[in-house]
Each structure stands twice: as structure tokens, then as C-alpha cells.
Amino acid sequence: DVDHQKADWVSIHEKICQLLIPIRTSFPFFNSEKERKHGMEQLLHRKKHLVDLTHKVAQKFVFEGKHEEAIPAALHSLRFSIDTCGPDSMELVPAYLILAEASTGLGHLTQAEEYLSQAQWIVLKTSDCSNGIQSKLHRNLGLLYAAKGNFEESLYHLAADIYFASCAFGTHDISTSGGYFHMANVFFRQNKMDIADSLYTEVTDIWHAHFSRLIQVQSQTLTSPAEINILSEEVEISEEPLSKSNFQYYYYS
Structure with missing residues (x-):
């Protein structure tokens, strides 16, 4: 609805709008495999930058107690992480944890539990999960x-x-x-x-x-x-x- 779209804009979209343009633009025709590889590397770099940026914005909102504003930023971070690393990567866990924390802060405990279940499932499947991540989980x-x-x-x-x-x-x-x-x-x-x-x-x-x-x-x-x-x-x-x-x-x- 309109309120959610406004929250999304204030929370994160305004900050990443210009950064999304090169990602959503169709690839040009490459004359060589070297150019194509370079283009893919640049695209991956931009996506990873967006993952980092949206995660930091979401984390900042959580620190400030602005849980509702944190949700859109964390969702963007999750989507970019999935797009970059795949649906079962450990890189998704930080986004799930922020989503869970924000949901808990809003009193949406069922939603928070779902996010934590996703994070826990990934951690359980990962043999080399760091102690720091397990602590946060x-x-x-x-x-x-x-x-x-x-x-x-x-x-x-x-x-x-x-x-x-x-x-x-x-x-x-x-x-x-x-x-x-x-x-x-x-x-x-x-x-x-x-x-x-x-x-x-x-x-x-x-x-x-x-x-x-x-x-x-x-x-x-x-x-x-x-x-x-x-x-x-x-x-x-x-x-x-x-x-x-x-x-x-x-x-x-």
C-alpha cells in the first residue's frame, strides 16, 4: 500500500535508486570474451556493494530503534544477497538476523521466528560457520x-x-x-x-x-x-x- 511504499522510499530506495540503474540496464553487446567477463565482474561488484550498503542502512535503523524502517532495507539486502550468492549461502544469514530482530522489535514474533528458522537452517547446513555468526543467531x-x-x-x-x-x-x-x-x-x-x-x-x-x-x-x-x-x-x-x-x-x- 501507499504507506509501505513511502516507508520503503524513506528507508532505502532513495539511497540506492541511482545505484540500481546500471544493474537493471540490459547488457551491451560484447566484442570479446574478455569484455564480457569484465562486464560480469563489474556487475557482481555493484551487487555486492548494494548488499553491503543496504545491510548497513538496515543495521543503523535497528540500532536507532526504527524497526519498521529497517525492514525494507533488510529485505533489499536479502534479495541482493540471494541474487549474488544463491538461496542457501551463509551470506544470507546477516540479512535474516536483522529481519528477525526488526520483526521482534515490532512485536511480529511469528515473522521473526520464520526468519530465524531460515537462518538456522543455513547455519546447520554449513560446516564452517563462524562462531561469531552462531553467537548472533x-x-x-x-x-x-x-x-x-x-x-x-x-x-x-x-x-x-x-x-x-x-x-x-x-x-x-x-x-x-x-x-x-x-x-x-x-x-x-x-x-x-x-x-x-x-x-x-x-x-x-x-x-x-x-x-x-x-x-x-x-x-x-x-x-x-x-x-x-x-x-x-x-x-x-x-x-x-x-x-x-x-x-x-x-x-x-
Whole structure:
């Protein structure tokens, strides 16, 4: 309908409209196999760029809590991924996970479960799936079951999230802290305050250690404490400035 078309335009189409033109334009006649191969490589490169762009836009909307706006961008990312890599590629999983997260945020739990089932099926069929991807999958499953009130199933998946995140990043990495945080929330909802407090403390300790390392690195290069900026992009430990969106990334992605 009109509202959905408007949301699609605001969300992503306006950003990719010009990029779609060379992809949707018919191939010219090539004089040689070399030219044809070069043309195909250029087309593939453009499609991969669109996959990356639409994924980043969708992720940004999710970080900002704009779940409805995230859906069209994530759907475009999924379509371009299928077109580029095929329907069973691991490259589709990030798009499915964002679609699931956005759907969960909108309260569309059945739709979220369908997206996660697709992602889970691909992961199960892939022998070399990374620990990072499996962590994100289980985190999304944990959040879905928490939203449905199935706390035991939620805790199972959040425990798996922590395990795979620990394998990928380490037990005390900020990327792992999200699993502890969501698990603490589940125990809090179960009124198991001792366990929840213990997990919240673990999260706090992880971030305290992270900030301490950032300050230590910067204090070695700055002349006075007043110049220390823990949000600087120049710190090698963290490539991005730490903002509300960054916190959400570690907790929800």
C-alpha cells in the first residue's frame, strides 16, 4: 500500500535508486570474451556493494530503534544477497538476523521466528560457520523466546550465545557482554535477583576493563589527563566512536 511504499522510499530506495540503474540496464553487446567477463565482474561488484550498503542502512535503523524502517532495507539486502550468492549461502544469514530482530522489535514474533528458522537452517547446513555468526543467531533466538515468555528456551540460547561469543572474542570481551546482559534480564524477569545481579556485575566489569584499557592507551600518548577522550576514533582498540548505537550493537547484534 501507499504507506509501505513511502516507508520503503524513506528507508532505502532513495539511497540506492541511482545505484540500481546500471544493474537493471540490459547488457551491451560484447566484442570479446574478455569484455564480457569484465562486464560480469563489474556487475557482481555493484551487487555486492548494494548488499553491503543496504545491510548497513538496515543495521543503523535497528540500532536507532526504527524497526519498521529497517525492514525494507533488510529485505533489499536479502534479495541482493540471494541474487549474488544463491538461496542457501551463509551470506544470507546477516540479512535474516536483522529481519528477525526488526520483526521482534515490532512485536511480529511469528515473522521473526520464520526468519530465524531460515537462518538456522543455513547455519546447520554449513560446516564452517563462524562462531561469531552462531553467537548472533543464538542471541536473536534468545531474545525471541524472551519476548514470547519462554524463559527456559531463552536462557538455553543465550547460554549458547555466550559460548560462541567467548570462542570468537574471549570470555571478557564487550562483544560477549551482550549475552550476559540479556541473560541477566531474563533472570530479572523470573525474579531471580541474585543471579541477575551477578550477571549485571559481570557486564559492568567487562565494560570497566574495556574503558580502562582505552584510557591507558590514550594516556600514554597525551600530555595531560584533561586531553583524554575515551570516545576518540584514533584508539586502535576501538575503530568506532562509542555511542548509544555502539552499545546497542554489542548487546543486540
